[in-house]
Amino acid sequence: MKIRSEQFKGNVRKQLADEALQSNLSRFGGGFADRRRDALVKVDDFEALRDRGASIRAEVLENLDYWLLKFEAEAQRRGTQVHWAETGAEANQILLNIARNAGVQRVVKSKSMVSEESGLNEVLTEAGMTVTETDLGEYILQLANEPPSHIIAPAIHKSRDEVSALFEKHHGTPRTDDIPSLCEEARGQLRPHFLAADMGVSGGNFLIAETGSVTIVTNEGNGRMVTTLPRVHVAMTGIEKVLPTLEDLSAILRLLPRSATGQDITNYVSILTGVRDEGAMDGPQENHVILVDNGRSRLLGGDLHDALRCIRCGACMNHCPVYQNIGGHAYGWVYPGPIGAILTPAFLGLEKALDLPQASTLCAACEVVCPVRIPLPDLMRVLREKELTQGLRPWHERLSIRLWRWLALHPGWYAFAARWGTRLLRGMAGSDRLLHTLPGLDGWTQGRDMPAPQGETFRDQWRKKQAAERKIIPIRLDSSPSEKKAGLKK
Amino acid sequence: MSARDRILERVRAGLKRPTPVSVARPERSLAPMARPVSHLLNDFIARAESLQSTVAQVADLNAVPAAVAEYLQAQGLPRKSVIWPSLKALDWFSSGLTAEARPPVSEDRLGITETFCGIAETGTLLLHSGVDHFSTTSLLPETHIAILRVDRLVERMEQAFALMQSELDQLPRATNFISGPSRTADIEQTIVIGAHGPRRVHIILVG
Ligand code: SF4
Numbered sequence: 001m002k003i004r005s006e007q008f009k010g011n012v013r014k015q016l017a018d019e020a021l022q023s024n025l026s027r028f029g030g031g032f033a034d035r036r037r038d039a040l041v042k043v044d045d046f047e048a049l050r051d052r053g054a055s056i057r058a059e060v061l062e063n064l065d066y067w068l069l070k071f072e073a074e075a076q077r078r079g080t081q082v083h084w085a086e087t088g089a090e091a092n093q094i095l096l097n098i099a100r101n102a103g104v105q106r107v108v109k110s111k112s113m114v115s116e117e118s119g120l121n122e123v124l125t126e127a128g129m130t131v132t133e134t135d136l137g138e139y140i141l142q143l144a145n146e147p148p149s150h151i152i153a154p155a156i157h158k159s160r161d162e163v164s165a166l167f168e169k170h171h172g173t174p175r176t177d178d179i180p181s182l183c184e185e186a187r188g189q190l191r192p193h194f195l196a197a198d199m200g201v202s203g204g205n206f207l208i209a210e211t212g213s214v215t216i217v218t219n220e221g222n223g224r225m226v227t228t229l230p231r232v233h234v235a236m237t238g239i240e241k242v243l244p245t246l247e248d249l250s251a252i253l254r255l256l257p258r259s260a261t262g263q264d265i266t267n268y269v270s271i272l273t274g275v276r277d278e279g280a281m282d283g284p285q286e287n288h289v290i291l292v293d294n295g296r297s298r299l300l301g302g303d304l305h306d307a308l309r310c311i312r313c314g315a316c317m318n319h320c321p322v323y324q325n326i327g328g329h330a331y332g333w334v335y336p337g338p339i340g341a342i343l344t345p346a347f348l349g350l351e352k353a354l355d356l357p358q359a360s361t362l363c364a365a366c367e368v369v370c371p372v373r374i375p376l377p378d379l380m381r382v383l384r385e386k387e388l389t390q391g392l393r394p395w396h397e398r399l400s401i402r403l404w405r406w407l408a409l410h411p412g413w414y415a416f417a418a419r420w421g422t423r424l425l426r427g428m429a430g431s432d433r434l435l436h437t438l439p440g441l442d443g444w445t446q447g448r449d450m451p452a453p454q455g456e457t458f459r460d461q462w463r464k465k466q467a468a469e470r471k472i473i474p475i476r477l478d479s480s481p482s483e484k485k486a487g488l489k490k
Numbered sequence: 491m492s493a494r495d496r497i498l499e500r501v502r503a504g505l506k507r508p509t510p511v512s513v514a515r516p517e518r519s520l521a522p523m524a525r526p527v528s529h530l531l532n533d534f535i536a537r538a539e540s541l542q543s544t545v546a547q548v549a550d551l552n553a554v555p556a557a558v559a560e561y562l563q564a565q566g567l568p569r570k571s572v573i574w575p576s577l578k579a580l581d582w583f584s585s586g587l588t589a590e591a592r593p594p595v596s597e598d599r600l601g602i603t604e605t606f607c608g609i610a611e612t613g614t615l616l617l618h619s620g621v622d623h624f625s626t627t628s629l630l631p632e633t634h635i636a637i638l639r640v641d642r643l644v645e646r647m648e649q650a651f652a653l654m655q656s657e658l659d660q661l662p663r664a665t666n667f668i669s670g671p672s673r674t675a676d677i678e679q680t681i682v683i684g685a686h687g688p689r690r691v692h693i694i695l696v697g
Pocket of ligand 1: 259309310311312313314315316317339366369370371372373374
């Protein structure tokens with residue numbers, strides 16, 4: 001996928017000014033977050049489940065190499081071919097070779113975020129194959145030629161009118177504002193693609209090490225079609241997606257759909273192991289898994305290690321006030337919202353996504369909902385700190401932080417600056433006691449006023465309070481340390 | 491060095507140790523259920539229905555064709571079906587049904603399957619692939635009728651896996667957990683039943 005994370009501020013301005021988008025986003029509030037809440041009401045002890053989820057994912061990462069090798073051995077035993085790719089480009093090349101060797105013409109895809117990382121569709125199209133996205137959201141975006149704006153609801157930024165206009169243009173069907181009719185139309189359009197495809201490409205929500213299986217979680221059934229009907233199936237997924245056992249999968253599946261869409265379970269959970277049985281009438285004859293690194297292994301053991309626990313539920317973005325206002329495209333790469341603010345700089349390099357870790361109020365709503373307890377705000381702070389120490393912030397920001405540091409280390413000067421600073425601000429405010437502009441901070445004051453400080457500084461108040469208390473309970477300040485001790489004993 | 495070696499090398503470097511020779515299978519206590527089951531059958535039915543499956547119950551397998559006919563009548567659906575070969579022995583004809591034991595084509599409108607087991611925690615069906623268990627029967631037709639023996643109900647997913655392990659030689663190519671008719675919420679987060687898979691899932695409990 002094209003990287004536009006460097007232009008975050010420009011993206012945001014564009015997204016905020018886009019009235020249609022803003023109206024689509026305003027619908028967002030009541031959706032997934034409310035459904036999650038309603039689902040959790042029925043759950044006995046969700047916190048215990050989150051503990052379990054976090055510890056399963058943390059333990060996997062501790063032995064990631066072992067579990068990957070175990071997965072590889074078991075998958076191969078069942079006839080699945082396992083490939084390893086260091087980068088997205090390498091993954092595309094591997095997939096292209098598989099397709100060429102098998103004489104593939106038509107490819108159907110179910111949702112795979114890793115294939116968005118690698119920009120797979122373009123590569124296959126350039127090689128002369130037809131690629132059809134079959135997840136309804138992804139299909140809409142393929143028609144619109146847009147990237148996804150959410151990891152589980154890729155076309156969440158589109159209204160029914162926009163979808164209907166796209167369908168009119170591409171299918172030649174009359175316009176409708178009836179959502180079920182639109183879904184029906186997509187079903188009719190996509191069915192022939194499933195039946196005609198030579199190759200199905202899917203993601204993999206989880207890899208099961210002890211059985212060598214790929215697990216796919218879907219609602220529409222397209223994931224089942226893509227992995228059942230074509231003669232070749234390739235799953236493309238990140239190396240961190242392993243779970244040791246089917247029991248671990250059972251536990252994680254209690255967390256994922258509830259956190260994502262508020263469902264107790266998704267419609268389909270498919271555990272795919274190996275190739276078509278001898279004599280069987282369905283299933284792929286060739287089955288491949290491409291394990292993609294693309295920046296993940298670098299995070300292990302480092303201060304962003306915990307981000308690899310992510311199970312891609314989307315809860316952090318569903319609950320993020322920043323995401324809800326700017327939409328997923330502003331983040332400029334595959335993963336938006338709080339987890340994107342961490343993964344984008346982590347995978348692509350901090351210099352490619354300088355504004356992303358700053359795009360948060362650190363309100364911690366994401367951390368509260370994350371099913372595997374990733375400390376998202378802490379990780380954003382880590383990245384902010386890195387930006388500063390690596391000199392990646394603008395000079396005036398670095399200078400002000402220096403200044404702040406110096407003041408904080410010199411209490412006398414700090415008190416002085418605070419006392420005169422508040423007076424200055426008070427003087428600058430109008431009769432309404434509000435500051436409408438602040439020199440150098442107009443970005444902040446554009447959208448809000450700052451109330452001028454009232455009364456005395458905290459330090460002045462504190463000193464007075466102490467002095468007042470001293471009058472009530474006199475402490476002899478002239479006593480020597482030993483006398484003081486004695487006095488306390490009394 | 492291959493990509494595989496380089497990736498594994500970075501993993502080892504990050505974790506600051508060589509790859510362990512063996513790691514014990516995690517012996518975790520059973521994970522808590524999200525929604526405990528107090529009554530296998532009742533909870534299964536209630537939760538399956540909450541996922542828009544419909545449920546009927548009959549006393550024994552021979553009563554299944556009549557129950558199917560009744561359902562099709564009520565839904566106004568044609569009395570023609572593709573079935574799993576294991577269901578061939580049932581007397582479909584007397585209930586006015588044609589039942590063909592073959593994998594479905596896209597035009598087939600009704601698929602009838604057996605069910606490996608049912609999971610009460612979520613009202614879920616477990617079906618697996620096999621030579622006689624076409625995965626497409628529960629996928630391509632717009633209506634899926636699943637026959638499930640009441641004594642094949644378990645509380646939770648872990649038990650379903652244990653059952654597979656004790657009864658099957660190995661994990662089948664496809665293990666599908668099915669929880670109601672297919673659906674999408676990709677347009678304006680509005681839930682619409684009947685995406686690419688079946689629009690109706692009807693469960694006939696036997697026993
Ligand atoms: S970081 Fe947590 S909340 Fe966000 S997508 Fe990943 S698992 Fe879900």
